[in-house]
Amino acid sequence: MTKKFNESFSVFSFFSGGGFLDLGFESEEFDVVFANEIHTPFLEAYSHSRDILGIREPKYGLSNVDITSLRGDRGLAEAVKMEENLKKVIGFIGGPPCPDFSVGGKNRGRSGENGRLSETYVDLIINGKPHFFLFENVKGLYRTKKHREFFEHLKDKLCQFYYLSERVVNALEYGVPQDRERIILVGFRRDCFEETKFGWGERLYPDRSGFQYDWPDVTPFYPRKLVPRPDHLPLGLTVQYWFDRNDVKNHPNSKHHFKPRAGLPRFKTICEGDDKKKSYKRLHRWRYSPTAAYGNNEVHLHPYKARRLSAAEALAIQSLPKEYEFPADMGLSNMFKCIGNGVPYLAAKGLAASIKLHIIENYQTNLQQFNEFSTSSAA
Structure with a gap:
């Protein structure tokens, strides 16, 4: 019997929130085997939503410990090792809290409590050595001069072990009804992947911009009045x-x-x-x-x-x-x-699809197990 994708890709999720990012990866046949979220109400929502959706609990459970305590944690290291022994392709995904890099937030940068968590996540990646990772944050980390130096520092730590690709993506590009920009950094382990350009969905989402349309302007507020949809809009x-x-x-x-x-x-x-x-x-x-x-x-x-x-x-x-x-x-x-x-679900799904396609085409270890899927997934 051939392997299914969700039997080949194992994802460890951090800063999981209500699980929007995880759902996107699961929809592309990644298996979320561990999730960490310190805020108990969010973790309860994560568990509740999956019960409703019929998704089983992650193999290694739901954790609500402070992520800093996971550095050097034997249980996490053993879980990663067990997945490696099963010949899985392992990924870490997460979006550290962003107020310290947001112009509209605290703007404290790397010295803020949330800012320090970004470096903690990077250290977890370096120590855990997943085959790939995804890091999501507000665009202020990328575009604000004050914070860009810290972002470059994080990349310098990662690029010793990973090929990196970054981009400010807009949720509209993936079919989300929302003008939402975020910086996405992805990395693929140097000893497992060829150094090739990462595709940010160009092949999967060729018509990506929602800004070129003549969108309706403001109109007076009419409670419950029917306003016909303009025919030219998506x-x-x-x-x-x-x-x-x-x-x-x-x-x-x-x-x-x-x-x-x-x-x-x-x-x-x-x-x-x-x-x-x-x-x-x-x-x-x-x-x-x-x-x-x-x-x-x-x-x-x-x-x-x-x-x-x-x-x-x-x-x-x-x-x-x-x-x-x-x-x-x-x-x-x-x-x-x-x-x-949360990361919009369709944006998460689109990013996961691009990562899956990159793995299929560029993963160099045990590549034969993915060959049979490459044609159908690229289509």
Whole structure:
């Protein structure tokens, strides 16, 4: 019997949150065998969503210890070794917390608590020696001069052992209804891979830009009024398409939204599609959403209802499968923080597909086990 892909690729996940990134990799037949998330409500959401989706718990369990305690951890090292002995291709994936590199966040850089976690993750990669890794963070780590030096320092540590490729990707490129840029760094072990260019989805996603269309501008706020969809727009990049696709009105998290103690009259004065303000942003039903960031002063309003987005609607904007849901007793703040921190599902799926194709074509150890899959996956 030939091997299936999910019997050949083993992924160790860090900063796992609600598991959006992991779901993307699992959809491309990677087997998530370990997940670590320090924030207990997020880990509970991770476990709950997989129960609903029928995905088994990772082989080596769910961990909520501080990631710094995993450096030199014998249990993690033994798990990696066991997967190596099974001839698996092993990957580490994760997005360290980003407020210390965000212009809109704390902006403390490498000296901040979250900034230090980025280096901890890099040390875990170097010590664990996975065959490949993925590192995700806000674009400020890449584009802000203050933080770029630290990013180059991390790359200098990694490039001794890995071929590296980096890019600022936008979720729109992968069919997500959201203008969300993030820096992605991927690496492939020098002793296992040829040094060839990594494809960022060009072969898999040839028509990638959503910005070239003439998107609708702001219109007056009309509660529940039907606004016809312009025929020239890609439906899959619009908020309303995903609301319908995920049946958000009947979703288990449809009632989970913040109710204003004050400010309701102001909600009604903001035009549909007026999302350029720093705080109150009303989405347009026939346009993509701004970055799903729901902390601090970010208030995202429903396109044609006088309220904030529900958790069900925010999950749809992150392109999650409609079956994904949070536990009913999870607090609203944790729900929206978990959503805002997560990698959009379709972006995660697209990145995983590109990594899988790169492995198939360039992995040099036991390559014969992948040859039979190369033609179908490249197609």
